Amino acid sequence: MIHAVLPQAKPAIWIRWAWLLPLALLPAVAGLPGEPASWSVPWVAPLDIRLGFAADGLARLFLLLVCGVGAAVLAYTPGYLRGHARLGQLMGLLIAFTLAMLGAILADDLLLLLLFWEATSVLSFLLVGFDHDNQDSRDSARQALLVTGAGGLALLAGIVLILLAAPGLRLRDLAQLDPAVLGDGGFQAGVALVLAGAMTKSAQFPFHFWLPGAMAAPTPVSAYLHSATMVNLGVYVMARFDEAMGAVPWWEAALLSIGTITALWGAVQAPRERDLKRILAWSTVSTLGTLTVLIGLPNELGALAFAATLLAHALYKAPLFFVAGNVDHAIGTRLIDRLRGLRHGMPATALAAVLAGLSMAGLPATVGFIAKDSIKAAKEVSGVLWLVEGASLLVSTVGVAVASVAAVRIFFGRLVHPPGRAPHEGGWRLTLPPLALAGVGIALGLFPALAELLVTDAARMISPALQRADASLQPAWLLRLESFAAVWAVGAAVYLGWDRLYRLFHRLRHLDHSGPAAAYDAALRGLKHGSGVLARGLQARRLGRYLGVSAAATVVLAAPWVAALTFPPPAALMAADAGVLVGCVTLVAGAVLAVRARDTLQRLLGAGAVGTGSAVVFLFRGAPDLALTQLAVETVFVVVAAVALRRYRQRQGAGDSARGDGWRAGVALAFGLLLGAVLLALSGRPLDAAMADYFLAHSVPQAHGRNVVNVIIVDFRALDTLGEIAVVLLAAVAAWPLARRTRWRAPRRRGPTLKNRTDSVRLLLSTQAWPAGRVHVPDG
Numbered sequence: 001m002i003h004a005v006l007p008q009a010k011p012a013i014w015i016r017w018a019w020l021l022p023l024a025l026l027p028a029v030a031g032l033p034g035e036p037a038s039w040s041v042p043w044v045a046p047l048d049i050r051l052g053f054a055a056d057g058l059a060r061l062f063l064l065l066v067c068g069v070g071a072a073v074l075a076y077t078p079g080y081l082r083g084h085a086r087l088g089q090l091m092g093l094l095i096a097f098t099l100a101m102l103g104a105i106l107a108d109d110l111l112l113l114l115l116f117w118e119a120t121s122v123l124s125f126l127l128v129g130f131d132h133d134n135q136d137s138r139d140s141a142r143q144a145l146l147v148t149g150a151g152g153l154a155l156l157a158g159i160v161l162i163l164l165a166a167p168g169l170r171l172r173d174l175a176q177l178d179p180a181v182l183g184d185g186g187f188q189a190g191v192a193l194v195l196a197g198a199m200t201k202s203a204q205f206p207f208h209f210w211l212p213g214a215m216a217a218p219t220p221v222s223a224y225l226h227s228a229t230m231v232n233l234g235v236y237v238m239a240r241f242d243e244a245m246g247a248v249p250w251w252e253a254a255l256l257s258i259g260t261i262t263a264l265w266g267a268v269q270a271p272r273e274r275d276l277k278r279i280l281a282w283s284t285v286s287t288l289g290t291l292t293v294l295i296g297l298p299n300e301l302g303a304l305a306f307a308a309t310l311l312a313h314a315l316y317k318a319p320l321f322f323v324a325g326n327v328d329h330a331i332g333t334r335l336i337d338r339l340r341g342l343r344h345g346m347p348a349t350a351l352a353a354v355l356a357g358l359s360m361a362g363l364p365a366t367v368g369f370i371a372k373d374s375i376k377a378a379k380e381v382s383g384v385l386w387l388v389e390g391a392s393l394l395v396s397t398v399g400v401a402v403a404s405v406a407a408v409r410i411f412f413g414r415l416v417h418p419p420g421r422a423p424h425e426g427g428w429r430l431t432l433p434p435l436a437l438a439g440v441g442i443a444l445g446l447f448p449a450l451a452e453l454l455v456t457d458a459a460r461m462i463s464p465a466l467q468r469a470d471a472s473l474q475p476a477w478l479l480r481l482e483s484f485a486a487v488w489a490v491g492a493a494v495y496l497g498w499d500r501l502y503r504l505f506h507r508l509r510h511l512d513h514s515g516p517a518a519a520y521d522a523a524l525r526g527l528k529h530g531s532g533v534l535a536r537g538l539q540a541r542r543l544g545r546y547l548g549v550s551a552a553a554t555v556v557l558a559a560p561w562v563a564a565l566t567f568p569p570p571a572a573l574m575a576a577d578a579g580v581l582v583g584c585v586t587l588v589a590g591a592v593l594a595v596r597a598r599d600t601l602q603r604l605l606g607a608g609a610v611g612t613g614s615a616v617v618f619l620f621r622g623a624p625d626l627a628l629t630q631l632a633v634e635t636v637f638v639v640v641a642a643v644a645l646r647r648y649r650q651r652q653g654a655g656d657s658a659r660g661d662g663w664r665a666g667v668a669l670a671f672g673l674l675l676g677a678v679l680l681a682l683s684g685r686p687l688d689a690a691m692a693d694y695f696l697a698h699s700v701p702q703a704h705g706r707n708v709v710n711v712i713i714v715d716f717r718a719l720d721t722l723g724e725i726a727v728v729l730l731a732a733v734a735a736w737p738l739a740r741r742t743r744w745r746a747p748r749r750r751g752p753t754l755k756n757r758t759d760s761v762r763l764l765l766s767t768q769a770w771p772a773g774r775v776h777v778p779d780g
Contacts, residue, residue, distance in 0.1 A: 011078050015091050019075035022067040022098055036172065038108060048168045052108035056172070057457025061307060062105045062236055064454065065314045069228040070098045072318065072433035077220040079429025080325055090130055094224065097123040101229050105236065108170050110159045113237075117155060117201075120230050121148045127225065128217040140216040143520065147210040151200025151234075158193030161186050174244040175464070182248060191245055194237065195254065202234025202288050205262040206516035212269075212281040213517075219325025222277060227284060227321055228314035235291045239306065239462050242295050255296025256388060262289030264391040267398040271494070271501040276324045276334040276406060280317065283360075283402045286395050287313050293388060294378065295462070301378035303462035305371070307455040308473060312359065312371035315441035319356040320406050322434035323349055327410065329430065331421045336405060341415035345423025348431035350411040355438035357407030359445065361400045361491065362484065366445035370473050372396065376483065393487065400491020405498060448473040548664055551671040562677050568684030579620030587613030591672070595665050600645055608638035625709055 010016070040052030055063070074094060081087045100123055104116035122145075129141025163169060165187035166177065181187055198204075203211040211231065215222055225231065238255065245251040266286030273279045287309070294306035326349045327342065328334045343350035359368035379389060417423055425431055444451045452473045460466050494501070512518060538549055590609025597603045611634030618627035695716065699708045703715040713721050 011082075011087055015078055015088060018091055018095060019071045019073075021095065022070035022074065025098075025102065026063065026067040038172065040108065043109075043112075047111075049111050050109050051112065052170065053103075053106040054108040054170075054172050055106055056461050057454075057459075058236070058239060058307075058461035059105050061310065061454055061458035062232065063102065065228045065232070065311070066098060066101045066105065069224060069314055069318050069437070070094070072322075072437055073220045073224040076223070076322060076325075076429055076433040077218075079427050080220055080329055081218065082426075086130070090127070090218065090220075093123060093127050093130075094220070097127065097225070097229075101233070104233055108172055110163065110169065110171065113171070114152070114156055114159055117197075117233070118152050120233060121145060121152055121201075124148065124214075124225055124230055127221045128214045130218055130221065131216070134216065137216045140210075140213045144210045144214050146524075147207050147520070148200050151197040151207070153197075154193045154200070155197030158190040158195075158197065161190030161193065165190065171240055174241060177244050179247075182244065188248065188250075191241060191248075191251075194241065198234035198237040199258065200234070202231050202238075202292070203262070203285050204234070204258050204289065204292060205265050206519075208262055208265060208285050209515075209517035209520065211285055212273075212278050215275070215277040215281050219277070219321060219328065222281070223318045223321035223325070226281060227317040231284065231288060232291075232310065232314075235288065235295065235306075235310075238292060238295050239303075242303075242462050243464070246298070252296050252298055255292050259289045259292030259294075259296060260388050260391045262286070262292065263395045264289070267391075267395045270398055270402055271498060272505040274335050274337055274502070276327065276336055276339075276410070277321065279336075279402055279405060280320055280324060283399060284313075284317060286398065287317070290375070290392070290395060293392075294375065297378055297382045299378060299381050300459070300463040300466040301374065301381050303459040303466060304455065305374035305378040306462065307458040308367075308374045308451075309371040310458075311444075311451060311455060312367040312441065315367055315437055315444070316356040316359040316403075319352050319434035319438040319441075320360065320403075322430070322437075323353045323356070323406060326426060326430050326434070329426050330424050331417050333418060336409060338418055339410045339416065340413045341411070342417065342423045343411040344415065346411070346425055348425055348435060350407075352431070352434035352438045353407040353411055355442055356434070357403035359438070359441040360403035360406075361488065362396065363488070364445075365442065367441040367448075367451070369445060370448050372484070374473070393490075396487045397491040397494055400488055401494035401498060404492065404495040408495070409498075544664065548667045552667050555667070555670045555674050558674060562674055562681075565677070565681035566684065567677070567681050577620060580617055583613045583616030583620065585613070586616060589613075591668075595668055601642060604638060604641050604645065608634050611637075 036054060036056035038052065038054040040050045043049045043051040074091065077091060077094065078087060081090065084090075097120065100116050100119040104113060104120060107113040107116055125141050125145040128144050129137050131137040165184045166181050169177075200207045211226060214226060217225070242251075242255075263286045266282045266284070266289060270279050270282040270286070273282060291306055291309060291313075294302045294309060296302075297305075324334055326346065327339060330346060331339060331342070333339070359366035362368045362372040375392070379392065415423075455473060456466070538545070587610050590606045590611075590613060592606070593609065594603045594606030597606055611630060615627045615630040615634065618624075618630060695708050695712055699705055699711045703711040705711040705715070
C-alpha cells in the first residue's frame, strides 16, 4: 500500500474540487448526440498539418467515459491517498492524463493523434510508477512504457506510410477514401502498423502482459487507465479505421483472430491469480479482446454490440477496481484467501460490489445484460466460426465467476481478515464513486432508452448502414434465456471450483517460461547484455575512436541513399578552371598529410592546408568574402594551435599501430567519398533562386545595403547572428577556467632539504637516494 493512514491536514481546495473539472469539460467537448462537430486551424502549413478536432457519435461515447469515470476517480483519489505527501502530484498527473485522452479522442489529424497518443503513454508511465520507491512499481512502469512506446513507433511509421499514400488525410475522411488508395500496398502496410500500435495500447495478444503488471499502480490509476480510458484508446483507433478497411480481406480476419486469442487468454489467466486487482486486470484483457472481435464482425449489429459493451464495461469494471482499492485501504491486502465476510464492516462497498457484479455477470435489469444480449444477437447474424463462438462462451462464464469472486466471496460468508485490521469504510470519497457508477449501470439496465441514442450514434460511426429500427437496446432476453441460463450456471460452477482451478494452473506454471511475458524478460536481458558488450567495445575513452565509429556508421547508413542520387555528366566535371583545380589538389594533399602524419604539429599543418585549399576554391567560385574569412580563420587557428602544442609531440602508443592507422584512413576515405558524392549530386541540380532573388530585391530598399551577404547576416538574420556570437562568447568564457587549469608547467625536480653539511655528505654517500648516474649537489 502506498497510502498514508495517519490523519493530516486537509488537501488543498483545488484537490478537493478537482472532480468538477471533467464534469465541466463534458458539455464543451461532447455536446448532445447529433451531427458531428469540427474545428480546425492551420498548424504546420508546409506539411499540411492542421490543429483539427472533431466530435462525432463515437468520439462522444468515449468522451463520456473519460469525463464521467475521470470525475469519479478525481473524487476518489483524495480519500484513498489521504495524507500522502505526493497527493497533489498524482492529482496533477491524472488531470493531465484526462486532457491527453480528450485530445487523442478529438484529434482529427493523424499526426495530432500521434502527439496525444504518446502523451498518454508517458503519463501512464508516470502514473504506474507513482510509488517509485517500490521496485515492482518501477519495473511495471518501465514494462508498460516499453511495450506501448514500441507501439507508438509502429503508429508513427504507419501514419507516415498512410500520409504518403493519401496526403492530408483526416480521420473523418477515412470512409470516403478512393478504392485505389485502399488497394495501395503502402497504405495497407501503414494500416497494419497502426493496428500493431493499437494492439499494444489495448493489451492485445501478444502484448497483453503489461496490463496485469501495471496493477502495481495505485487503485485510482488502475480504475481510470486500465478499465475505461487508456486501454480503450487502441480499440478506438481500430473502430475508426474499420469502416474504411472493412473491404480489405485481411482486416476482418486479423481483428477476429487477434481478439479471440486475447479474450480466451485473459479468461484462462484470471483463475491463476489470488490478487483481486490482477483478477480484474485479466478480466479486462478478456473484454478488450471481445471488443476487438466485435469491431471485426461483418455486420451492423457488431458495431452496436461494441458500443454497448464499451459503455457497460466501464460502468462495472471501474467500480470493481474501486472496491478492490477500498478493501486494500481498510484491510491492507487484496489477496482473496485472506478476505471473507467484509459486508458487516463495509456495507456501502459491499453494495457497490454487488451492483457492479450483477452487471458484470450479465444478469437481467443491468447494463451488462444489455451488452451481452447485443453480443449474442450480433454473433447470431454473423455466423462466426465455432472457435469464436466457443471463446465467447468461455469468456462469459469466466466473467460470471470473476464477478462472483469480487462481490460474493469477499463480502459474504464467515468474517475472515488479517489480525489487527478490522474492516471499515473510508468515508464518502471511497464509497460514493463506486456506488454512483454501479448505480448508473443498474439505471441504464432498467431504462435502456436513456443510453440508446448515445450508443446508436456511436455505432453508426463504425457502421453507417445501421438502421434505427435495428439499433434498439431493448433486450430480448426471453428469447435467449436458455443460453444465458447455461452461461450463469457454468459461471457459478467455475466460481465454486475457483480454488481447484488455481491449484491446477499452478502445477502448469512452468509454461510461463515460454510465453510472451517470458519473451519480454529475455529480450530485456538480451538488450542489457548486448548494450554492455557494445558499450565496452565502443567506449574506448578516446575521441578518435568515437569520431571514427560515428563516421563509419554514417557511411553505412547513408551509402544506399547516396548510391541512388543522380550525378552530373563527366563533361560538366571537366569544366572547372585552373584555380579550382589548384585548390582541390591542395585540399587533397593536406588531407593525406593530416592522415599519414605521425606528429601532432604535422597533422595540424595538414588540416591547415585543407582549409587553405577550401579558401582557394571559394575564391575562384565567386565568393571572395567567404574565402577571406576561411583563410583568416585557418591562419589564426594554425598559429594559435601550433603555439599551444609547441611543447607536445604525439607519442607512439599501444593503440597507434599500423592496423589502427589503416582503419582510420579507410573510414576517413569512405566518409570523404560519401560527402563528395553528395556535393557532386547537389551541384548537378538546378538551384532554386527564389531566396537569392528575394534578398537581391529587398537588400537596398529595406536594409539600405548593397553587400547582400552582410545585409543578410546583420539585418535579415540579425537575431541568428547574435545567437551565434553569444554561443562563441559563452564557449570562450567556459573554456577560460579550463585552459588555466590545464596550462602546461615544466616539471621541477626538487631534492631533499639539507639542514647541515653532515647531511650533505651522508646523502652523497647513499646509493639509494638518487637514480643511477645522477647526483644532486646542493649549493654551498
